Amino acid sequence: MTSWWPYLRLAAAVLGFAALIRQLSLAIGNARSAKTEWASHLPTVVTNFFSYFTVLSNLIAAVTLVIGAVWMLRHRHDRRPEPAWLSTLFACAATYMIVTGIVYNLLLRNIPIAGISDVWTNETLHVIIPLVMLADVLLAPHRRPLSYRAVAVIAAFPIVWAAYTLLRANLITGPATGNPWWYPYPFLDPHLQGGYPVVIAYIAGIAAVILAVGAGVVWVGRRRAASLPDRVLTR
Numbered sequence: 001m002t003s004w005w006p007y008l009r010l011a012a013a014v015l016g017f018a019a020l021i022r023q024l025s026l027a028i029g030n031a032r033s034a035k036t037e038w039a040s041h042l043p044t045v046v047t048n049f050f051s052y053f054t055v056l057s058n059l060i061a062a063v064t065l066v067i068g069a070v071w072m073l074r075h076r077h078d079r080r081p082e083p084a085w086l087s088t089l090f091a092c093a094a095t096y097m098i099v100t101g102i103v104y105n106l107l108l109r110n111i112p113i114a115g116i117s118d119v120w121t122n123e124t125l126h127v128i129i130p131l132v133m134l135a136d137v138l139l140a141p142h143r144r145p146l147s148y149r150a151v152a153v154i155a156a157f158p159i160v161w162a163a164y165t166l167l168r169a170n171l172i173t174g175p176a177t178g179n180p181w182w183y184p185y186p187f188l189d190p191h192l193q194g195g196y197p198v199v200i201a202y203i204a205g206i207a208a209v210i211l212a213v214g215a216g217v218v219w220v221g222r223r224r225a226a227s228l229p230d231r232v233l234t235r
Helices: 005-033 042-049 053-074 084-108 119-139 150-169 196-225
Strands: none
Touching (some): 005 042, 005 053, 005 119, 053 084, 053 119, 084 119, 084 150, 084 196, 119 196, 150 196
């Protein structure tokens, strides 16, 4: 498995980058053909694109897969576990992608995303890459165990993203609607959900899922590493 796993990582990274580039090109194309000032403002459109949790999670995952592949290729002849920083990076990327897959397939699968996506990009970013990251958690060699303190590191980015999203939303004109607000996902929009209490409930629910998935990723890593003769267990 060690011999071909880095190439699986590289292939998944290329697929992820290709899907992201495709979506970004669609967003830019829409902006260039738009007839309104708010829909054609390219800096806002590009910033909105990189404000989607799915986009950021896939970007983190693709970069992580490349880094992990390079590390494995450099250490293909030994059995040392991956360094703690790399294992932590994979735990973060895997958690975000698994949660992305769960949230998309439960809440967003039948909701179009403002014309910036098509079938293959949606399935790549919300199904294929999450499954690759799940497989990496379960099967990738060289896994180093992490302390459960890593769950706090995993949770940091989603907390920052949620705060950024809610603070920025009312400063942006919606490109597709012209509304004086813009939220990347309907379940975060208090105008659609009947107020902030429902939005906060969604955020709390997703936060619980992130913590649970993050703890599960760390647990799997510890269980797998416990069977290695040269394990280094961080308590």
